[in-house]
Amino acid sequence: MILIGATGRNRGKTVLAEELIRLFKDRFPVVGLKVTTTAYAGAPCHHGDMGCGICSNLSSYVLQEERGLNPNSPECMGKDTTRLLRAGAERVYWLRSIKNSLAEGFSEFLKQIPPSVLVIGESNSLREVVQPGCFIMVSAGAGEQVKPSAARVAELAQFTLESPITAGLLQKLMAEITVVSADGQVRVRLAG
Numbered sequence: 001m002i003l004i005g006a007t008g009r010n011r012g013k014t015v016l017a018e019e020l021i022r023l024f025k026d027r028f029p030v031v032g033l034k035v036t037t038t039a040y041a042g043a044p045c046h047h048g049d050m051g052c053g054i055c056s057n058l059s060s061y062v063l064q065e066e067r068g069l070n071p072n073s074p075e076c077m078g079k080d081t082t083r084l085l086r087a088g089a090e091r092v093y094w095l096r097s098i099k100n101s102l103a104e105g106f107s108e109f110l111k112q113i114p115p116s117v118l119v120i121g122e123s124n125s126l127r128e129v130v131q132p133g134c135f136i137m138v139s140a141g142a143g144e145q146v147k148p149s150a151a152r153v154a155e156l157a158q159f160t161l162e163s164p165i166t167a168g169l170l171q172k173l174m175a176e177i178t179v180v181s182a183d184g185q186v187r188v189r190l191a192g
Helices: 013-024 080-087 099-112 148-156 167-176
Strands: 002-006 030-038 061-065 091-098 118-122 134-139 159-162 177-182 185-190
Touching: 002 013, 002 148, 013 030, 013 080, 013 118, 013 134, 013 167, 030 080, 030 099, 061 099, 080 091, 091 099, 134 148, 159 167, 167 177
Parallel strands: 002 118, 002 134, 030 091, 030 118, 134 159
Antiparallel strands: 061 091, 177 185
8 A cells, every 4th residue: 555644734645646546557456545534423523613524423434435426527526536536546435434443444445455456545544553565744844734643653654745746756756666566466665
């Protein structure tokens, strides 16, 4: 798995995930994973205000496959999961979880996919329960207010990229990541 975290909202996680999917989709089957966690049932939205309410009624976790019949329809255009489908992921899942149920939810996700796929995921919190082949942190740079989920895992990132994601940054990143298929599994390796 290549896992992408970010120090704040709207830093470019999905943009980077889309680019990675486009780069790998012709060599490997790619599955996208978007993870949203909340501290506890009924917790206030981590996006501020009242939020959409979709996470406030969780009792443990919900794993949902994006099945946008028409990913170009107006109601799907802005969704991160739909964007990953449009980029070329064969399947995309959204895991919404209470923090202490995240490992269980991820385990259920793994049951839904074969080992022969490359998973490209978006989450800071997931890094606390899994060790991906590569963990990338997207940052806005100095002086930014870092969200708590990013602060807990920032030191675990093998790469930190400053937003916005440019072609040059992507090229440098790709020079450091190797993805291979061996024994029916896709493995991510880092240079060095």
